[in-house]
Amino acid sequence: MIYSGKFKVTSPFGPRTLNGQPDDHRGIDVVGITDKYVCAVTHGRVAASTIITDKTDRTWEWGNYVRVDGDDGRRYYYCHLSKRLVTVGRRVKAGDYLGIEGNTGYSFGTHCHFEVRDRAGNSVNPSTFLGIPNACGTYGEDWRGEVQKKFGLSDGTMKYLDRYEHAAALFRKLGQA
Numbered sequence: 277m278i279y280s281g282k283f284k285v286t287s288p289f290g291p292r293t294l295n296g297q298p299d300d301h302r303g304i305d306v307v308g309i310t311d312k313y314v315c316a317v318t319h320g321r322v323a324a325s326t327i328i329t330d331k332t333d334r335t336w337e338w339g340n341y342v343r344v345d346g347d348d349g350r351r352y353y354y355c356h357l358s359k360r361l362v363t364v365g366r367r368v369k370a371g372d373y374l375g376i377e378g379n380t381g382y383s384f385g386t387h388c389h390f391e392v393r394d395r396a397g398n399s400v401n402p403s404t405f406l407g408i409p410n411a412c413g414t415y416g417e418d419w420r421g422e423v424q425k426k427f428g429l430s431d432g433t434m435k436y437l438d439r440y441e442h443a444a445a446l447f448r449k450l451g452q453a
């Protein structure tokens with residue numbers, strides 16, 4: 277899942293109206309509720325971790341973004357981050373932290389624009405890779421909160437665990453155990 281905790285979809289994939297203009301939304305917009313750590317949804321290698329500031333390049337709209345080339349041959353884009361936590365070349369597993377949600381680039385409020393492209397470069401419906409419907413709503417489980425309750429951990433311990441790069445996967449595993 278793209279967050280370890282609860283999150284909401286604020287704008288689904290597909291045609292929409294943006295600031296009064298028809299627009300084809302090629303990704304899905306998600307906002308973390310439990311926390312703002314954006315996680316890899318699949319295994320792969322970090323192929324880009326950057327921000328483009330040259331406005332003649334439309335990629336500037338993504339602000340701080342991370343691209344993961346999945347082992348499945350697809351490209352995964354995580355955009356508008358306030359902070360990137362991975363560097364190019366790193367292998368990531370599903371659940372690893374990639375960055376912190378933000379409002380960089382062409383963005384109106386903190387969120388993550390998540391986009392998936394197939395081998396031919398076409399954007400595909402990203403909700404499939406999140407295991408959720410392509411619709412506004414609240415999704416996910418608060419595994420972090422479950423684990424804190426279940427094991428009676430202090431806020432200090434939780435903050436310490438948050439720094440672990442595989443924390444999201446750990447919380448899910450312990451929460452389900």
Ligand SMILES: [Zn+2]
Pocket residue numbers: 287301303304305388389390
């Ligand atoms: Zn978007």
